[in-house]
Amino acid sequence: xxxxxxxxxxxxxxxxTPHAVAVVDGDRAVTxxxxxxxxxxxAHHLRDxxxxxxxxxxxxxxxxxxxxxxxxxxxxxxxxxVPLDPAQPPARLSGLVRxxxxxxxxxxxxxxxxxxxxxxxxxxxEEVPAGDAPDGPPLAAAHPDNVAYAVFxxxxxxxxxxxxxxxxxIAHRVGWTVDRxxxxxxxxxxxxxxxxxDAAAWEIFAPLVSGGTVVLAPAGAxxxxxxxxxxxx
Numbered sequence: 001x002x003x004x005x006x007x008x009x010x011x012x013x014x015x016x017t018p019h020a021v022a023v024v025d026g027d028r029a030v031t032x033x034x035x036x037x038x039x040x041x042x043a044h045h046l047r048d049x050x051x052x053x054x055x056x057x058x059x060x061x062x063x064x065x066x067x068x069x070x071x072x073x074x075x076x077x078x079x080x081x082v083p084l085d086p087a088q089p090p091a092r093l094s095g096l097v098r099x100x101x102x103x104x105x106x107x108x109x110x111x112x113x114x115x116x117x118x119x120x121x122x123x124x125x126e127e128v129p130a131g132d133a134p135d136g137p138p139l140a141a142a143h144p145d146n147v148a149y150a151v152f153x154x155x156x157x158x159x160x161x162x163x164x165x166x167x168x169x170i171a172h173r174v175g176w177t178v179d180r181x182x183x184x185x186x187x188x189x190x191x192x193x194x195x196x197x198d199a200a201a202w203e204i205f206a207p208l209v210s211g212g213t214v215v216l217a218p219a220g221a222x223x224x225x226x227x228x229x230x231x232x233x
Contacts (some may be wrong), residue, residue: 002142003175004168007075009209017211020185025065025216035069037133042073044134045127045141049104053078053138054151058097058105058120059195060084062215064126067195068204069080075167078140080147082162085196088098090114100162115220144168151198163198172200177206185211190232194219201212 002008017034030038050159051057059081061067074081082100084093090113097105097118105115106123115122125227142148148167152160177183189207191214193200207214221228 002141002144004171005075006144006148006167006171006209007072007142008206009171010072010205011076013209013211017185020211021213022212023065023068023210023216026218029067030065030215035072037067038065038128039072039076040133040139041128041131042069042125043076044071044208045129045137046077046079046104047139049121049123050105051077051079053142053146055079056082056100056102056147058082058084058100058102058107058115060086060093060105060115061125061195062086062108062113063191063195063219065216066106068208068214069218070125071204072208074106075142075148076139078142078146080142080164081149083149083151083195083200084111085140085194086111087194088196090117094118096160099152099160100150139141142167144171149201151196165198165201170205172210174202174206177202178210181206182211183207183210187212188215189213190215190217192222192228192231194222 014032014036021029022032022035023030057079059070093114095116097120104123105120144167147164148170150162150164192204217231
């Protein structure tokens, strides 16, 4: 296992604790085994569409299980992702996709026009075949120095700029969080940050590499302090 690839650390955790709960989304609970299989199916589908190391995949899904599957799937095919907040204006999203060079964008039908305007192909989660983890040739592994994700600045001083984070970089950040807060199987981490912000990455992946559970906050909870407190309680 390469400790600088969070996708491999997740796979190892899924092998150790397949029946533990990995993600909670409202009343839905997804085990590590289920998330492992779903993200592998996504990775194989993305590979068939041309994704691989040093390619970027736009991810414009709302907070939910499909979002976690999509991020893991991108990494498991060796690619990086560009987080796209679906609540942002379509014109901005089209510009970010175009600027990043992503040819594939995981998104729902509500972003179809924005993706098409950017010259990319929309990939809906519903396209991915259901069933067990797929057989077939091994997926291409990323190198720790390959891009894990590229997050864009707000553009408040002009044109948004992409900040590239490597697999080693985010792995070290997540590793620090796990060690500093002693995360383990008994812990739940609330995922409340909008996907377009950098903090979303550690909220999702720190529990998934330490045997804990990601609890997905309801849509819009990050803008409602009282609602966020109710979710935490």
